[in-house]
Amino acid sequence: MHMKQKKWLHALALTACAGLAQAAERPLEVVAQTHDAIWNAVAVDDADNVYVAGPRWTGMKGPSVSRLDANRRPQAFPDARWNSTDNSIPVSERFVNVNALHRDDQGQMWIVDAGVSDFGGHVIPGAAKLVVVDLHTGKTTKVITFNSDVIRDGSYIDDIRFSGDHAYLTDAGVPGIIVLDLKNDSMRRVLDTSPAVKAPTDRDIVLSGKVVRAPNGQALRVNSDPLETSHDGKWLYFAALEGPWYRIETRWLNDPKLSPAVLAEKIEFWRDLPPVGGTALDKQGNFYFSDLATDTVKRIRTSGKIETVVSDPSLHWVDAPTFDREGRLYLPAAQVDRVALFNEGVSRVQWPLRVYRFNLDQ
Structure with a gap:
């Protein structure tokens, strides 16, 4: 390990210790648990229905996307056909490798299907797509397929955020940002050549003191991955999973000229955050992120603290x-680093895998 990285990790440890003293002693509530699936995504609608999802390359069984029933058991969402593994169903009409869920302000669920054959594999033609479901009716209203203008060999479309009549998605496989014009579903790929979307070579993803390694044995590198838009829609914040974070005004992204x-x-450089699993904003505009190295969720207040x-x-x-409508924070503890793919073919997942809920003291 390089001296620069040692100092960086030491600083993270000091930050974590200081933060623990501030953390409130409030219990984590188990919302759902499973012995079959790696749920790396969660969403909640206005009726407090909870939805979970995960990619099949993790070795998960059962539906790719589920709604939890009254007994908190997963039921295929929006229906069984979308969650089928039947190869006779076109890949444009079923989930292949779902990576993210995101509920918008219009009561729609946006499901991001990376459409890859496997982690680090090829994008199956026609499989990388956005599936939009009306949460009031449970019906699919739109399917937006990523075309060859934005998809590259090795792409892994990761997550989505919105600002006005545009959406933004990260490509964690081939570094870049995809800008989607919601007025006509046209899309552009941007920032391909910027170092801001590329995983640094001197920052490892470390959990439980262990470097996460790709199937080839090398330290895992994940390009443009987490992202967030400010409440006023002015800024897009983004980073490689390893950090650091950058920002850009959405008006520039929206300008095709x-x-x-x-x-x-x-x-613009924004913050030197550690490896981040995911982010969310509360109603006040505070920025929440999961600090992977310390099994911690942290908050950046609007004041910057x-x-x-x-x-x-x-x-x-x-x-x-x-977040749900009451401001409670849902936390899918996905244990991604423990799946067999990153452990020489042997799963280290500690079952059951759980989704937690946490009541915040704002």
């Missing part, structure tokens, strides 16, 4: 937190 060079110049919200060994690789 800007050249790649000019657009890249609009990027960083504080620990909750820290617990159970919160191992919280991947995509979200």
Whole structure:
């Protein structure tokens, strides 16, 4: 390990210790648990229905996307056909490898299907897509397929956020940002050449003191992955999973006339955060992120102050937190680093895998 990285990890440890002293002693509530699936995504609708999802490359069984029933058991969502593994169903009409869920302000669920054959594999033609479901009716209203203009060999479309009539998605496989115009579903790929979307070579993903390694044995590198938009829609914040974080005004992203060079110049450094699993904003605009190295969820207040919200060994690789209408924070402890793919073919997942809920003391 390089001296620079040792100092960086030491600083993270000091930050974590300081934060633990601030963390409130409030219990984690188990919302759901499973012995079959790696749920790395969670969403909640206005009726407090809870939805969970995960990619099949993790070795998960059961539906790719589920709604929890009254007994908190997963039921295929929006229906069994979308969750089928029957190869006779076109890949444009079934989930292949779902990576993210996101509920918008119009009562719609946006399901991000990376459409890959496997982790680090190829994008299956027609499989990488956005599936939009009306949460009031439970019906699929739109399927937006990522075309060859934005998809590359090795792409892994990761997550989505919104600002006005545009959406933004990260490509964790081939570094870049996809800008989607919601007025006509046209899309553009931007920032391909910017270092801001590329995983640094000197920052490892470390959990439980162990470097997460790809199937080839090398330290795992994940390009543009977590992202968030500010409440006013002015800024897009983004990073490689390893950090650091950058930001850019959405007005520049939305302008197709800007050249790649000019657009890249609009990027600003934001914060030097550690490896982050996922993020969420509360109603006040505070920014929440999961600090993977310390099994901790932290908050950046609008004032800029960083504080620990909750820290617990159970919160191992919280991947995509979200809030419900009452301001409670949902935390899917996905244990992604423990799946067989990253452990020489042997699963280290500690079952059951759980989704937690945490009541915040704002």
